[in-house]
Amino acid sequence: MPQFLPANFLPQLVWLAVIFAVLYFAVIRPTLPKVGRVIDEREGRVAGDLDAAETAKTEADAIRLRYDEGMDTARKAAQAQVAGAQEEASRATEARMKDLAAVLDGKSAEAAGRLATARDAARATLATTTAELTGEAVTRLTGLQLPAADIEAALAAQN
């Protein structure tokens, strides 16, 4: 096998050393660290972006929380206002109802008074009318002309 010929060792080792040295010092060293730096920079950038996103998220969460709280207090204040207004309105309505009831009570009392007067007047005329009608009936039945005072007295006795 040519691999085990000692005469072949030295030329190969020497050229390997030369070529590998060129490869390492003239090819790898000037080029690869550039890519390494870019990779590191990218990793740093991505990590930084992720951090920024994280901070933005916490900030947004805080804002959201504050917004919710603001909404809550505003809602409560509005509810209190609505309740106050409702109470006030109902109080005013009640007062007006009371006033109105008083006015109606006065009017109905007045009407009752007028009714009573009318009834009394009617009652007063009722006696005389009854007496007249009775007198007429008596006259038709008996032909007697009785004095009105007698008839009235008789009717009063009947009652």
Added chain:
Amino acid sequence: MANPMEQFSIERIVPLAVAGEDVSFTNSSLWMLVAMLVVAAFLYIGTAKPQLVPGRAQAAVEYLYDFIRDMLRENVGREGLKYAPLIFALFIFVLACNLLGLIPFIGAFTPTSHIAVTFGLAMIVFVLVLIVGFAKHGLHFFSLFLPEGTPIFVLPLVAAIEFLSFLSRPFTLAIRLFANMTAGHVLLKVFGGFVVALGSFEALPIVLGIVPLAVNVALTALELLIAVVQAYVFALLASIYLNDAVNLH
């Protein structure tokens, strides 16, 4: 049929000698040079204008580099990242040599099928481990051979075994890669020889020749896999050995 070992022969393209020693530019040197140039093109194009949002070429370089860095992070830890360029160099050089050697044409050559080359690469790893280990831990680095919790009466034996296994690392690293590459290319060559031999059989030349050809197609796919896997294994073992030097187990 041609000898399947012939493909591994070293041709001296430009005979050179320094201080009486043979340092000729051979076909092995040529293909290492080609591999280096391919890697250089790949890297120089990919990193010409590094951008935060990478283009195709940069994404390809980043993909491979991230792969090596993840491997080091996993096996060595954050401290291992500074060796990423060297491990990357080993990985991509082995990968390029393995893959370029699979292009089927006359004159194709796989430097990593030669033990001299793989041993040289393994020695880079071995020397790196020694330098990092002693620079970081001084003589304390020898505690690598004294696993914790070993009973005192077997300690010398365990230490001897650990020391031997440590010394054998460059050899296993070198032989694994060399053997895989050599075996694959021998297999391809043998079946390639079958295509010629059976294809020139007078009765039914096409039918008989097509079977080893189909096998060779399948073998080429397998060898592509092995080329990538062996480059990966080489880099993985290098980072595992590096972990010993950095973290002492």
